[in-house]
Amino acid sequence: MSTQVKDRRTAILDAVIQLLAEKGLSGVTHRAADMQAGLPQGSTTYYFPKKTALLREAAAHLALELEKDCDDLQIAFADVVAKQGMEAAIDRAAQGLLASADKGRELLLARIELTLAAARDEDLSDVGERLSVAARRPIEFFVNLVTGGRNTVPMETCVGLIDGIALMYATGQGPKPTVAQVSTVLRSLTID
Amino acid sequence: MSTQVKDRRTAILDAVIQLLAEKGLSGVTHRAADMQAGLPQGSTTYYFPKKTALLREAAAHLALELEKDCDDLQIAFADVVAKQGMEAAIDRAAQGLLASADKGRELLLARIELTLAAARDEDLSDVGERLSVAARRPIEFFVNLVTGGRNTVPMETCVGLIDGIALMYATGQGPKPTVAQVSTVLRSLTID
DNA sequence: CAATAATCACTACAAATGTAGAGTTTCGAT
DNA sequence: ATCGAAACTCTACATTTGTAGTGATTATTG
Numbered sequence: 001m002s003t004q005v006k007d008r009r010t011a012i013l014d015a016v017i018q019l020l021a022e023k024g025l026s027g028v029t030h031r032a033a034d035m036q037a038g039l040p041q042g043s044t045t046y047y048f049p050k051k052t053a054l055l056r057e058a059a060a061h062l063a064l065e066l067e068k069d070c071d072d073l074q075i076a077f078a079d080v081v082a083k084q085g086m087e088a089a090i091d092r093a094a095q096g097l098l099a100s101a102d103k104g105r106e107l108l109l110a111r112i113e114l115t116l117a118a119a120r121d122e123d124l125s126d127v128g129e130r131l132s133v134a135a136r137r138p139i140e141f142f143v144n145l146v147t148g149g150r151n152t153v154p155m156e157t158c159v160g161l162i163d164g165i166a167l168m169y170a171t172g173q174g175p176k177p178t179v180a181q182v183s184t185v186l187r188s189l190t191i192d
Numbered sequence: 193m194s195t196q197v198k199d200r201r202t203a204i205l206d207a208v209i210q211l212l213a214e215k216g217l218s219g220v221t222h223r224a225a226d227m228q229a230g231l232p233q234g235s236t237t238y239y240f241p242k243k244t245a246l247l248r249e250a251a252a253h254l255a256l257e258l259e260k261d262c263d264d265l266q267i268a269f270a271d272v273v274a275k276q277g278m279e280a281a282i283d284r285a286a287q288g289l290l291a292s293a294d295k296g297r298e299l300l301l302a303r304i305e306l307t308l309a310a311a312r313d314e315d316l317s318d319v320g321e322r323l324s325v326a327a328r329r330p331i332e333f334f335v336n337l338v339t340g341g342r343n344t345v346p347m348e349t350c351v352g353l354i355d356g357i358a359l360m361y362a363t364g365q366g367p368k369p370t371v372a373q374v375s376t377v378l379r380s381l382t383i384d
Numbered sequence: 385c386a387a388t389a390a391t392c393a394c395t396a397c398a399a400a401t402g403t404a405g406a407g408t409t410t411c412g413a414t
Numbered sequence: 415a416t417c418g419a420a421a422c423t424c425t426a427c428a429t430t431t432g433t434a435g436t437g438a439t440t441a442t443t444g
Contacts, residue, residue, distance in 0.1 A: 008392095024312060026218035029431060042393050051432065112308070116301070119363040120216060132365040153373045156366025157357055161377065164356015165349055171311040173324040174348025181345045185353070188380025200422095221401060234423050243402065 011037045012044050013061040016054060020110035025117055028055070052123055059114045059127040063134035066107060070138040077145070093142040094182035097162055105170050111135060112167060135159055146186045153189045161185065203229045204236050205253040208246060212302035217309055220247070244315055251306045251319040255326040258299060261292070262330040269337070285334040286374035289354055292330070297362050303327060304359060327351055338378045345381050353377065 015036035019028045030051070033044040048054035073096060081089045111131055118128025139159045143151050151158065165182070168174045207228035211220045222243070225236040240246035265288060272281050292300075303323055310320025331351045335343050343350065357374070360366045 022312065024217060024308060026216075030433085031431080040393055042395090045433070046392065049433065109308070109311075112304075115363050115365065116216060116304070119301075120214065128363065128365065152376060153369070154367055156360055157369050157373060160356040160358075160360030160366060161353050162356065164354065164359065165352040167356065167359075168348055168352030171307050171320065173307065173320065174352060175346055177345070177349050177352075181349060184344060185377070185380055188377060222403085223401075232423055234425090237403070238422065241403065 008037075008039065008043065009047055009057075010061070011039065012047055012054075013058050016058040017062055017065075017110045018106060020058070020113045021106040021108075025113050028058075030054075052121075055114065055117065056124065056127055058110075059118075059124075059131055062107065062110055062114065063130050066111070066131075066134040067137060069104065069107075070134075070141065073138055074141055077141075081145070090146050090186065091179055091183055093145055094179045094186060097138075097142060097166075097182055098177065098179065102176075108163070108166055108170055112163075132156075132159075135163070143186065143189060146183075147189055151189045158189060200229075200231065200235065201239055201249075202253065203231065204239055205250050208250040209254055209257075209302045210298060212250070212305045213298040217305050220250075222246075244313075247306070247309065248316065248319055250302075251310075251316075251323055254299065254302055254306065255322050258303070258323075258326040259329060261296065261299075262326075262333065265292075265330055266333055269333075282338050282375055282378065283371055285337055286371045286378060289330075289334060289358075289374055290369065290371065292358070300355070300358055300362055304355075324348075324351075327355070335378065335381060338375075339381055343381045350381060 012033055015033045016028055019032055019036055023032070028051075030044040030048075031041060033054070034041050037043070044054065048057060077089065077092070077096070080092050084092075114124075115128055115131055118124040118131070136155055136159050139162055140155050143155065143158050153161075165177055165185075169176050204225055207225045208220055211224055211228055215224070220243075222236040222240075223233060225246070226233050229235070236246065240249060269281065269284070269288070272284050276284075306316075307320055307323055310316040310323070328347055328351050331354055332347050335347065335350050345353075357369055357377075361368050
């Protein structure tokens with residue numbers, strides 16, 4: 001059935017994302033993906049014979065997940081802004097960014113791995129672009145919320161800032177930033 | 193001769209760092225390192241039989257290079273502060289951070305690769321710590337310069353911020369930040 | 385139910401990789 | 415000059431990986 005196919009495909013792509021986060025790019029092999037997904041050997045080869053295609057589709061899948069998470073976030077925030085005002089929303093924005101560093105640790109690490117891979121392989125450059133766009137969305141939302149659209153720093157740079165903090169935390173190189181610290185940085189992006 | 197030995201070892205470690213930046217962690221093989229260093233096959237195997245040791249030593253070598261670059265930077269800056277005052281120095285600090293993103297692109301990418309690897313492999317955790325310390329030094333210097341030691345954000349977080357911007361630029365995901373933008377962010381780290 | 389196609393599972397194999405060890409060269413001390 | 419050791423190079427091999435292909439199973443259609 002079509003759902004069966006889609007289930008297996010997504011199970012494999014989820015497994016690849018998990019492998020990227022846990023074992024790195026070199027940890028992604030057809031056999032490892034089979035095992036991680038709990039499917040018999042050969043499954044990944046069947047659905048994605050070429051490894052480039054496997055990575056490409058995993059990246060697309062990851063981008064979709066990121067965008068879905070972002071949509072959820074925006075819906076949740078509409079309420080906060082409406083009921084508690086903008087100032088509270090800004091703190092919650094910082095909070096949201098930090099939460100995504102915890103919950104989305106896997107997604108973050110997988111995305112960084114793929115971004116690095118895309119920066120090297122010509123064949124994956126479009127994938128890098130796709131991920132970059134997906135990663136920009138929540139940041140764009142938060143930064144616009146905080147600065148009211150008058151941010152003085154390009155949105156890509158804002159993504160870099162936030163990603164850098166998240167990556168630092170995700171790789172265990174430093175303490176988890178506090179809400180106050182992040183919102184300080186967020187506010188600094190506005191013209192004063 | 194002893195110099196011969198040291199030359200070959202460092203040539204190999206330099207090659208590994210270059211490979212890390214250009215091909216990623218999975219691009220680092222004994223044979224690839226031989227070729228990159230322009231040495232006959234088997235050389236890397238001879239000096240670093242175990243791959244873990246190869247990576248570990250490459251990380252240590254990278255840390256040394258980072259620290260050396262940092263020392264040069266600090267010496268150069270002592271002059272600027274003395275002759276042109278603090279305000280000029282702050283702009284030059286932002287400029288310096290940006291310059292290191294260009295000149296040090298290889299070092300940055302190699303460091304990120306190793307940091308990610310260290311975050312996964314238990315055996316490399318000390319390496320991650322070593323690199324983290326080395327990366328912190330120049331940031332510490334600049335941030336202290338800008339904030340006068342009254343930075344409101346932990347130093348590790350500052351490293352994350354700067355690394356994130358540099359990585360964004362190094363992976364071609366966004367425009368090179370301007371001096372004004374970086375110094376804006378730098379200044380935001382102070383208590384006001 | 386039959387048969388035909390789609391889906392899946394397994395085997396096979398060439399290339400690459402980590403690693404060991406056997407040769408070979410270089411070089412200093414006697 | 416010769417010996418011995420250190421430094422180096424090369425070959426070999428088991429393992430892993432990408433990928434193709436072949437057989438088995440399931441679903442679908444007439």
